[in-house]
Amino acid sequence: MSDSFVRVARLEDLGPGEVLGSEVAGVEIALARDEDGGVHALSDVCSHDDVALSDGDVEGCTLECCKHGSQFDLLTGRPLQLPAVRPVPVHPVRVDADGSISVDPVRSLAGADG
Ligand code: FES
Structure with a gap:
Protein backbone atom coordinates (compact mmCIF):
# COMPACT_ATOMS: atom_id res chain seq x y z
CA MET A 1 0.00 0.00 0.00
CA SER A 2 1.47 3.33 -1.00
CA ASP A 3 1.88 6.02 1.61
CA SER A 4 1.14 9.48 0.32
CA PHE A 5 1.08 11.21 3.69
CA VAL A 6 2.94 14.52 3.80
CA ARG A 7 4.07 16.12 7.06
CA VAL A 8 2.41 19.54 7.34
CA ALA A 9 2.59 20.82 10.91
CA ARG A 10 3.20 19.96 14.51
CA LEU A 11 0.51 19.53 17.14
CA GLU A 12 1.80 22.52 19.11
CA ASP A 13 1.24 24.73 16.02
CA LEU A 14 -2.50 24.01 16.06
CA GLY A 15 -4.35 24.53 19.32
CA PRO A 16 -7.90 23.27 19.92
CA GLY A 17 -10.34 25.46 17.99
CA GLU A 18 -7.69 26.66 15.53
CA VAL A 19 -7.36 26.26 11.76
CA LEU A 20 -4.34 26.55 9.47
CA GLY A 21 -4.28 26.81 5.69
CA SER A 22 -1.50 25.08 3.79
CA GLU A 23 -0.70 23.72 0.38
CA VAL A 24 0.11 20.01 0.47
CA ASP A 34 -11.77 20.58 17.00
CA GLU A 35 -12.37 21.78 20.53
CA ASP A 36 -11.78 18.24 21.86
CA GLY A 37 -8.31 18.20 20.25
CA GLY A 38 -9.05 16.04 17.19
CA VAL A 39 -7.22 17.03 14.00
CA HIS A 40 -9.02 17.13 10.64
CA ALA A 41 -8.06 18.04 7.06
CA LEU A 42 -10.61 19.44 4.63
CA SER A 43 -10.26 20.95 1.21
CA ASP A 44 -9.47 24.63 1.74
CA VAL A 45 -11.98 25.75 -0.89
CA CYS A 46 -15.57 26.39 0.16
CA SER A 47 -18.02 24.47 -2.03
CA HIS A 48 -20.22 27.57 -2.34
CA ASP A 49 -17.62 29.95 -3.76
CA ASP A 50 -13.85 30.24 -4.17
CA VAL A 51 -13.11 31.18 -0.56
CA ALA A 52 -10.51 29.69 1.80
CA LEU A 53 -12.22 27.80 4.61
CA SER A 54 -9.03 28.30 6.66
CA ASP A 55 -10.04 31.99 6.92
CA GLY A 56 -13.08 30.86 8.90
CA ASP A 57 -13.58 29.64 12.46
CA VAL A 58 -13.82 26.27 14.16
CA GLU A 59 -17.10 25.94 16.06
CA GLY A 60 -17.37 22.66 17.97
CA CYS A 61 -16.79 20.00 15.31
CA THR A 62 -17.48 22.30 12.34
CA LEU A 63 -15.55 24.80 10.25
CA GLU A 64 -17.51 27.94 9.44
CA CYS A 65 -16.91 29.74 6.14
CA CYS A 66 -15.99 33.39 6.71
CA LYS A 67 -17.97 34.65 3.70
CA HIS A 68 -21.57 33.45 4.12
CA GLY A 69 -21.39 31.37 7.29
CA SER A 70 -22.00 27.81 6.08
CA GLN A 71 -20.67 25.35 8.63
CA PHE A 72 -18.95 22.19 7.37
CA ASP A 73 -18.79 19.03 9.48
CA LEU A 74 -15.10 18.32 10.17
CA LEU A 75 -15.66 14.54 9.94
CA THR A 76 -17.75 14.33 6.78
CA GLY A 77 -17.18 17.64 4.97
CA ARG A 78 -20.96 18.08 4.68
CA PRO A 79 -22.43 21.56 4.98
CA LEU A 80 -24.82 21.76 7.92
CA GLN A 81 -26.48 24.96 6.76
CA LEU A 82 -27.05 27.07 3.66
CA PRO A 83 -25.95 28.61 1.41
CA ALA A 84 -23.44 25.81 0.69
CA VAL A 85 -25.17 22.58 -0.37
CA ARG A 86 -22.24 20.43 -1.57
CA PRO A 87 -19.70 18.75 0.73
CA VAL A 88 -15.98 19.48 0.61
CA PRO A 89 -13.42 16.62 0.47
CA VAL A 90 -12.02 15.36 3.79
CA HIS A 91 -8.49 13.95 3.75
CA PRO A 92 -6.89 11.34 6.02
CA VAL A 93 -4.79 12.75 8.87
CA ARG A 94 -2.09 11.03 10.90
CA VAL A 95 -0.68 12.35 14.18
CA ASP A 96 2.59 10.64 15.13
CA ALA A 97 3.92 10.09 18.64
CA ASP A 98 6.42 12.94 18.15
CA GLY A 99 3.51 15.36 17.57
CA SER A 100 3.93 15.71 13.83
CA ILE A 101 0.75 15.97 11.76
CA SER A 102 0.65 14.42 8.29
CA VAL A 103 -2.08 14.64 5.65
CA ASP A 104 -2.77 12.47 2.63
CA PRO A 105 -3.66 14.99 -0.11
CA VAL A 106 -4.34 12.23 -2.65
CA ARG A 107 -7.12 10.25 -0.97
CA SER A 108 -10.34 11.66 0.40
CA LEU A 109 -12.38 9.84 3.04
CA ALA A 110 -15.63 11.65 2.41
CA GLY A 111 -17.01 14.78 0.89
CA ALA A 112 -17.13 15.87 -2.72
CA ASP A 113 -14.70 13.23 -4.02
CA GLY A 114 -15.63 10.41 -1.70
S1 FES B 1 -18.37 31.24 0.11
FE1 FES B 1 -18.51 29.82 1.74
S2 FES B 1 -20.60 29.88 2.33
FE2 FES B 1 -20.47 31.24 0.64
Whole structure:
Protein backbone atom coordinates (compact mmCIF):
# COMPACT_ATOMS: atom_id res chain seq x y z
CA MET A 1 0.00 0.00 0.00
CA SER A 2 1.47 3.33 -1.00
CA ASP A 3 1.88 6.02 1.61
CA SER A 4 1.14 9.48 0.32
CA PHE A 5 1.08 11.21 3.69
CA VAL A 6 2.94 14.52 3.80
CA ARG A 7 4.07 16.12 7.06
CA VAL A 8 2.41 19.54 7.34
CA ALA A 9 2.59 20.82 10.91
CA ARG A 10 3.20 19.96 14.51
CA LEU A 11 0.51 19.53 17.14
CA GLU A 12 1.80 22.52 19.11
CA ASP A 13 1.24 24.73 16.02
CA LEU A 14 -2.50 24.01 16.06
CA GLY A 15 -4.35 24.53 19.32
CA PRO A 16 -7.90 23.27 19.92
CA GLY A 17 -10.34 25.46 17.99
CA GLU A 18 -7.69 26.66 15.53
CA VAL A 19 -7.36 26.26 11.76
CA LEU A 20 -4.34 26.55 9.47
CA GLY A 21 -4.28 26.81 5.69
CA SER A 22 -1.50 25.08 3.79
CA GLU A 23 -0.70 23.72 0.38
CA VAL A 24 0.11 20.01 0.47
CA ALA A 25 1.54 18.60 -2.75
CA GLY A 26 -0.43 21.16 -4.76
CA VAL A 27 -3.70 20.62 -2.83
CA GLU A 28 -5.10 23.47 -0.70
CA ILE A 29 -5.81 22.00 2.74
CA ALA A 30 -7.52 23.50 5.78
CA LEU A 31 -6.06 21.77 8.83
CA ALA A 32 -8.47 22.19 11.74
CA ARG A 33 -8.41 21.08 15.34
CA ASP A 34 -11.77 20.58 17.00
CA GLU A 35 -12.37 21.78 20.53
CA ASP A 36 -11.78 18.24 21.86
CA GLY A 37 -8.31 18.20 20.25
CA GLY A 38 -9.05 16.04 17.19
CA VAL A 39 -7.22 17.03 14.00
CA HIS A 40 -9.02 17.13 10.64
CA ALA A 41 -8.06 18.04 7.06
CA LEU A 42 -10.61 19.44 4.63
CA SER A 43 -10.26 20.95 1.21
CA ASP A 44 -9.47 24.63 1.74
CA VAL A 45 -11.98 25.75 -0.89
CA CYS A 46 -15.57 26.39 0.16
CA SER A 47 -18.02 24.47 -2.03
CA HIS A 48 -20.22 27.57 -2.34
CA ASP A 49 -17.62 29.95 -3.76
CA ASP A 50 -13.85 30.24 -4.17
CA VAL A 51 -13.11 31.18 -0.56
CA ALA A 52 -10.51 29.69 1.80
CA LEU A 53 -12.22 27.80 4.61
CA SER A 54 -9.03 28.30 6.66
CA ASP A 55 -10.04 31.99 6.92
CA GLY A 56 -13.08 30.86 8.90
CA ASP A 57 -13.58 29.64 12.46
CA VAL A 58 -13.82 26.27 14.16
CA GLU A 59 -17.10 25.94 16.06
CA GLY A 60 -17.37 22.66 17.97
CA CYS A 61 -16.79 20.00 15.31
CA THR A 62 -17.48 22.30 12.34
CA LEU A 63 -15.55 24.80 10.25
CA GLU A 64 -17.51 27.94 9.44
CA CYS A 65 -16.91 29.74 6.14
CA CYS A 66 -15.99 33.39 6.71
CA LYS A 67 -17.97 34.65 3.70
CA HIS A 68 -21.57 33.45 4.12
CA GLY A 69 -21.39 31.37 7.29
CA SER A 70 -22.00 27.81 6.08
CA GLN A 71 -20.67 25.35 8.63
CA PHE A 72 -18.95 22.19 7.37
CA ASP A 73 -18.79 19.03 9.48
CA LEU A 74 -15.10 18.32 10.17
CA LEU A 75 -15.66 14.54 9.94
CA THR A 76 -17.75 14.33 6.78
CA GLY A 77 -17.18 17.64 4.97
CA ARG A 78 -20.96 18.08 4.68
CA PRO A 79 -22.43 21.56 4.98
CA LEU A 80 -24.82 21.76 7.92
CA GLN A 81 -26.48 24.96 6.76
CA LEU A 82 -27.05 27.07 3.66
CA PRO A 83 -25.95 28.61 1.41
CA ALA A 84 -23.44 25.81 0.69
CA VAL A 85 -25.17 22.58 -0.37
CA ARG A 86 -22.24 20.43 -1.57
CA PRO A 87 -19.70 18.75 0.73
CA VAL A 88 -15.98 19.48 0.61
CA PRO A 89 -13.42 16.62 0.47
CA VAL A 90 -12.02 15.36 3.79
CA HIS A 91 -8.49 13.95 3.75
CA PRO A 92 -6.89 11.34 6.02
CA VAL A 93 -4.79 12.75 8.87
CA ARG A 94 -2.09 11.03 10.90
CA VAL A 95 -0.68 12.35 14.18
CA ASP A 96 2.59 10.64 15.13
CA ALA A 97 3.92 10.09 18.64
CA ASP A 98 6.42 12.94 18.15
CA GLY A 99 3.51 15.36 17.57
CA SER A 100 3.93 15.71 13.83
CA ILE A 101 0.75 15.97 11.76
CA SER A 102 0.65 14.42 8.29
CA VAL A 103 -2.08 14.64 5.65
CA ASP A 104 -2.77 12.47 2.63
CA PRO A 105 -3.66 14.99 -0.11
CA VAL A 106 -4.34 12.23 -2.65
CA ARG A 107 -7.12 10.25 -0.97
CA SER A 108 -10.34 11.66 0.40
CA LEU A 109 -12.38 9.84 3.04
CA ALA A 110 -15.63 11.65 2.41
CA GLY A 111 -17.01 14.78 0.89
CA ALA A 112 -17.13 15.87 -2.72
CA ASP A 113 -14.70 13.23 -4.02
CA GLY A 114 -15.63 10.41 -1.70
S1 FES B 1 -18.37 31.24 0.11
FE1 FES B 1 -18.51 29.82 1.74
S2 FES B 1 -20.60 29.88 2.33
FE2 FES B 1 -20.47 31.24 0.64
